[in-house]
Amino acid sequence: MGKFWSYTESSINMSPNMSLILLLSSIVLDKVWCQSDCSYQKLLQSLNLANASKVRPVRNWKNTSIVNIDMTLYTIVDLDMSMQTATTFVWFYMAWNDEYISWNPDDFCGIKKLLVNSDYFWKPDLYIYEMTEDDNNSPEIPYYILRNNGQIINAMPLRIISTCNLNIYKFPFDIQTCRLSFGSFIYTVSDIVLWPKSNSSVVNQNAQNVFATKDEWELLSVTVYNTTYKTLGLEYSQVIYSIYIKRVAVVYVLNLIVPACFLVFLDIASMFIHNYTNRLDFKITVVLGFSVMLLILNALLPNSDSTPMLGTFCCICMAMMILSIVGTIATSYMTEQSATNSQVPVWVKILVLKYLARIIFFKRDSDKDELVTPVTADNDPENAKKSETNEDVSDQRRALENDSNVKKEVKLLKRILLEILRIHHKLILNMQQKDAKTEWSLVAQIVDRLVLILYLSIVTLVFIIMICVWTI
Numbered sequence: 048m049g050k051f052w053s054y055t056e057s058s059i060n061m062s063p064n065m066s067l068i069l070l071l072s073s074i075v076l077d078k079v080w081c082q083s084d085c086s087y088q089k090l091l092q093s094l095n096l097a098n099a100s101k102v103r104p105v106r107n108w109k110n111t112s113i114v115n116i117d118m119t120l121y122t123i124v125d126l127d128m129s130m131q132t133a134t135t136f137v138w139f140y141m142a143w144n145d146e147y148i149s150w151n152p153d154d155f156c157g158i159k160k161l162l163v164n165s166d167y168f169w170k171p172d173l174y175i176y177e178m179t180e181d182d183n184n185s186p187e188i189p190y191y192i193l194r195n196n197g198q199i200i201n202a203m204p205l206r207i208i209s210t211c212n213l214n215i216y217k218f219p220f221d222i223q224t225c226r227l228s229f230g231s232f233i234y235t236v237s238d239i240v241l242w243p244k245s246n247s248s249v250v251n252q253n254a255q256n257v258f259a260t261k262d263e264w265e266l267l268s269v270t271v272y273n274t275t276y277k278t279l280g281l282e283y284s285q286v287i288y289s290i291y292i293k294r295v296a297v298v299y300v301l302n303l304i305v306p307a308c309f310l311v312f313l314d315i316a317s318m319f320i321h322n323y324t325n326r327l328d329f330k331i332t333v334v335l336g337f338s339v340m341l342l343i344l345n346a347l348l349p350n351s352d353s354t355p356m357l358g359t360f361c362c363i364c365m366a367m368m369i370l371s372i373v374g375t376i377a378t379s380y381m382t383e384q385s386a387t388n389s390q391v392p393v394w395v396k397i398l399v400l401k402y403l404a405r406i407i408f409f410k411r412d413s414d415k416d417e418l419v420t421p422v423t424a425d426n427d428p429e430n431a432k433k434s435e436t437n438e439d440v441s442d443q444r445r446a447l448e449n450d451s452n453v454k455k456e457v458k459l460l461k462r463i464l465l466e467i468l469r470i471h472h473k474l475i476l477n478m479q480q481k482d483a484k485t486e487w488s489l490v491a492q493i494v495d496r497l498v499l500i501l502y503l504s505i506v507t508l509v510f511i512i513m514i515c516v517w518t519i
């Protein structure tokens with residue numbers, strides 16, 4: 048301060064030469080000060096955007112405007128299976144040239160870009176063809192970057208609700224593809240051409256860098272290409288981004304598939320319970336458990352026109368469970384029949400004992416027959432014995448005919464013979480009943496074995512098909 052004052056004091060009594068220099072310097076200073084209005088305001092005023100054209104800003108109408116666009120996928124907010132829509136959140140960028148906006152940075156303190164919140168200049172009418180809802184949930188950032196060469200950049204975050212053809216055949220190991228096609232709705236390809244700013248590898252890398260997994264989806268890749276879309280004889284330029292995403296299946300495997308497999312395994316294991324009534328109780332409990340699982344599955348499964356393989360699998364497992372229950376009911380009925388000693392119908396005998404037993408290699412069948420035949424063979428020796436005793440009796444009769452005392456013994460012997468015959472008859476009856484019993488239980492065993500083999504083979508087959516479908 049003191050220095051300044053001393054300077055002014057000294058300038059008061061200065062020479063005319065000095066005062067001229069001071070005047071000149073003050074003029075120069077003033078000019079510099081005036082020029083150094085380095086505000087954006089001044090640039091904006093000189094650009095005169097209020098009078099800027101709102102039609103496509105080309106000096107020759109035949110020149111096409113090139114719009115560069117770029118998109119970085121930030122996250123998949125939601126994938127609605129029943130509505131077949133995807134809600135994505137992207138960072139969007141578009142840039143185009145306005146031939147009427149330009150300035151020399153040297154004239155404006157080196158300002159090369161200007162951020163304006165203005166609706167005065169022309170903007171391309173960018174449209175997303177798959178969009179189904181125009182929600183106002185996109186954050187609004189109404190700023191444009193103007194560059195001194197006339198480039199206008201508009202970057203903003205977008206929340207897009209778009210249709211997405213979802214295929215859930217492989218649920219929960221499905222991969223979905225959602226497309227976002229950016230294009231002008233009004234301007235044809237002769238007016239506006241869209242170009243992707245970055246190629247597929249860059250777009251994919253950008254997305255991988257920022258992608259936030261907020262839902263059950265994992266990003267596989269993002270690709271981009273530009274094309275033209277023809278409709279009603281007009282051609283429109285388009286840039287299409289394809290998003291490939293994969294479902295994170297661990298939750299479904301742990302909560303759904305593994306328990307379902309356990310239940311099926313338990314149900315198969317229950318086929319080895321020998322007491323049919325106990326087995327029936329057990330099986331019905333397992334089926335109840337399985338239907339609870341199906342209810343959960345139904346809530347989890349997406350509604351779609353294509354049925355997921357998992358649903359079919361569960362349905363087949365349920366059907367096999369029901370079939371095995373019916374089989375168990377049949378076998379328990381047969382064992383009941385064997386208790387009441389009724390005969391096995393002939394057609395059942397032929398169908399089950401002859402053919403089915405052979406088809407399923409039922410070995411114990413022949414063993415049982417061998418067991419049965421010796422018992423019937425035992426009958427024959429008895430018959431032989433009977434004939435022997437008959438011969439003995441006739442011999443004795445010849446020898447001791449005259450003896451009257453012997454007559455009583457003969458009578459006794461006759462009575463004994465009658466008794467023996469009666470016992471023999473009873474024995475034969477018993478044998479027949481036993482035969483019927485063993486036949487019924489044989490039929491029951493064969494049916495049981497058949498159901499088990501069917502059950503095991505069908506479930507294994509379905510398992511293999513499932514794994515093939517899921518892994519391929």
Ligand SMILES: *[C@@H]1O[C@H](CO)[C@@H](O)[C@H](O)[C@H]1NC(C)=O
Pocket residue numbers: 106107109110146
């Ligand atoms: C407009 O098109 C002409 C040729 O038709 C070309 O020479 C000229 O550079 C173009 N102008 C701009 C600004 O692209």
Ligand SMILES: *[C@@H]1O[C@H](CO)[C@@H](O)[C@H](O)[C@H]1NC(C)=O
Pocket residue numbers: 246247248249
């Ligand atoms: C994609 O663009 C980047 C940088 O612009 C470049 O390095 C890369 O080679 C390009 N990739 C392909 C496949 O063209």
